[in-house]
Amino acid sequence: MNISIFDVIGPVMVGPSSSHTAGAVKLARIAALISGKPFYRVTFALHGSFAKTGVGHGTDRALLAGAMGLDEDNEMIKNAYELAESRGLEYEFFEKDLGDVHENSCEMTFLHDDGSKSVIAGSSIGGGRILITGIDGVKTDISAEQPTLLIRQFDRKGVIHRITKALLDCGINIGVMRLTREERGNIATTVIETDDFLPPELAETIQAIENIISVRIIES
Amino acid sequence: MYKDLKGLVSEAEEKGLSMHRIVLEDEIELTGNSEGLIYERLEQRWQIMVSSALRALNEAQEMTGSLISGQSKKQNSYNEKGSTLSGSYINSIMAMALSSCEINAGMGRICAAPTAGSCGIIPAVMYATSEKLGSTLGEILDSLLVAGGIGAIITKNATVSGAEGGCQAECGAAGAMAAAAAVYLAGGTPEQCENAVGIALMNCMGLVCDPVAGLVQLPCSYRNASQAVNAVISADMALAGQSSVIPADEVIESMYAVGRRLPVELKETALGGIAATPTGKRLKKQIFGA
Numbered sequence: 001m002n003i004s005i006f007d008v009i010g011p012v013m014v015g016p017s018s019s020h021t022a023g024a025v026k027l028a029r030i031a032a033l034i035s036g037k038p039f040y041r042v043t044f045a046l047h048g049s050f051a052k053t054g055v056g057h058g059t060d061r062a063l064l065a066g067a068m069g070l071d072e073d074n075e076m077i078k079n080a081y082e083l084a085e086s087r088g089l090e091y092e093f094f095e096k097d098l099g100d101v102h103e104n105s106c107e108m109t110f111l112h113d114d115g116s117k118s119v120i121a122g123s124s125i126g127g128g129r130i131l132i133t134g135i136d137g138v139k140t141d142i143s144a145e146q147p148t149l150l151i152r153q154f155d156r157k158g159v160i161h162r163i164t165k166a167l168l169d170c171g172i173n174i175g176v177m178r179l180t181r182e183e184r185g186n187i188a189t190t191v192i193e194t195d196d197f198l199p200p201e202l203a204e205t206i207q208a209i210e211n212i213i214s215v216r217i218i219e220s
Numbered sequence: 221m222y223k224d225l226k227g228l229v230s231e232a233e234e235k236g237l238s239m240h241r242i243v244l245e246d247e248i249e250l251t252g253n254s255e256g257l258i259y260e261r262l263e264q265r266w267q268i269m270v271s272s273a274l275r276a277l278n279e280a281q282e283m284t285g286s287l288i289s290g291q292s293k294k295q296n297s298y299n300e301k302g303s304t305l306s307g308s309y310i311n312s313i314m315a316m317a318l319s320s321c322e323i324n325a326g327m328g329r330i331c332a333a334p335t336a337g338s339c340g341i342i343p344a345v346m347y348a349t350s351e352k353l354g355s356t357l358g359e360i361l362d363s364l365l366v367a368g369g370i371g372a373i374i375t376k377n378a379t380v381s382g383a384e385g386g387c388q389a390e391c392g393a394a395g396a397m398a399a400a401a402a403v404y405l406a407g408g409t410p411e412q413c414e415n416a417v418g419i420a421l422m423n424c425m426g427l428v429c430d431p432v433a434g435l436v437q438l439p440c441s442y443r444n445a446s447q448a449v450n451a452v453i454s455a456d457m458a459l460a461g462q463s464s465v466i467p468a469d470e471v472i473e474s475m476y477a478v479g480r481r482l483p484v485e486l487k488e489t490a491l492g493g494i495a496a497t498p499t500g501k502r503l504k505k506q507i508f509g510a
Contacts, residue, residue: 001222001246003375005368006261008334008397009342012268015324016283016436018336053434053490056284056508058327073268078327126381128332
């Protein structure tokens with residue numbers, strides 16, 4: 001059998017819908033993690049079924065709770081508006097056609113305390129699973145099911161070699177690795193899914209490598 | 221490695237092992253997790269199932285639209301008065317299935333089994349049955365493994381998604397999983413588990429998914445209660461020696477074929493069935509406006 005019993009006895013979550021509630025929480029939580037910096041305002045552009053039937057499933061509260069770092073099984077999710085207010089977090093929801101994407105999709109914009117902005121898009125693809133499909137306009141496909149390293153670097157010779165060397169030195173096995181770049185010699189994005197826990201020191205080690213712009217560890 | 225229910229049953233027979241052992245070994249091989257960790261996670265999930273099954277028995281839950289608020293309490297009070305038609309066991313199963321559904325609708329914590337919309341069935345059947353039989357926690361977790369094995373087989377060879385296969389795929393699958401678990405708790409054989417799965421699924425063949433106002437409330441809560449009852453009567457028939465005649469694997473395949481042929485209006489879109497009745501439409505307007 002290639003399906004775990006915990007896929008059908010689980011996930012543990014707050015209701016009512018694995019795609020419209022649990023998946024929405026995870027989507028926004030991972031997006032906030034990827035944005036990587038404190039933010040004072042977050043907006044959610046809701047597409048398709050997220051826009052049309054989301055309210056009845058608490059998708060709005062789920063997304064807002066996820067952005068604040070709550071897990072899928074946290075019963076505070078239903079109080080997300082009150083929680084955001086107490087934290088002084090600004091938020092806004094609106095409908096937007098995101099084009100040819102999954103029915104349950106959302107584009108999240110984080111306005112950071114330092115004045116910068118992150119735009120992260122993704123979909124809730126069923127059963128509480130998600131896919132981060134874009135980061136600041138660069139296409140990605142991050143499921144966050146395995147410990148994941150997200151690295152942005154200048155497209156230079158030897159950078160990948162130094163990254164994989166750092167992983168080897170930590171005894172970490174690479175499961176999947178994807179490298180994308182907009183154009184030659186410009187900024188590239190590396191996504192590495194691993195089989196092993198990623199220690200926080202690893203992010204610092206990689207960050208210290210020449211030509212690395214940013215490093216994020218995503219543990220769901 | 222088994223690919224279907226027949227494979228699971230014959231593997232248990234060939235190796236001379238119990239059914240939950242085969243599912244467990246398969247899970248260890250698939251995930252690399254230890255037996256201890258798997259049981260630990262099963263117990264955590266079981267505790268959440270129990271809590272969702274009991275929590276709304278005495279307290280109506282708040283939820284968007286309030287279509288099913290207080291259902292569990294009503295069934296529980298009726299059962300406690302002691303003059304029910306179908307008896308205390310069946311009524312407590314219904315009350316507990318309704319409880320998990322209320323918790324789910326009110327954005328409370330549940331364990332999807334196999335989905336959030338069908339989260340009331342396995343907890344209600346297994347809790348009431350284990351109380352009745354005096355089962356140990358170990359026996360309960362072993363039976364939960366068997367239910368998980370059945371759910372994985374249905375997911376692999378058909379679907380457990382209401383959007384893909386209708387309610388027969390969600391609550392129907394949960395009922396089939398619960399039926400196998402009930403047989404297992406009662407000490408039934410692997411063949412009896414297999415028959416219970418086949419009987420439970422054929423009893424709900426073609427059941428559509430038609431949520432009023434698109435909310436996971438009505439008919440979801442009643443479908444959870446009725447499929448939980450379907451699970452225990454299917455288990456009883458299998459334990460009495462009834463055969464599903466059509467092998468469970470073939471019933472699973474036919475459920476999937478029927479699900480694919482259901483029109484989209486009857487698969488979670490809230491465009492058909494009771495959702496499209498005059499009252500269903502009025503409730504939608506009442507809850508969401510226009």
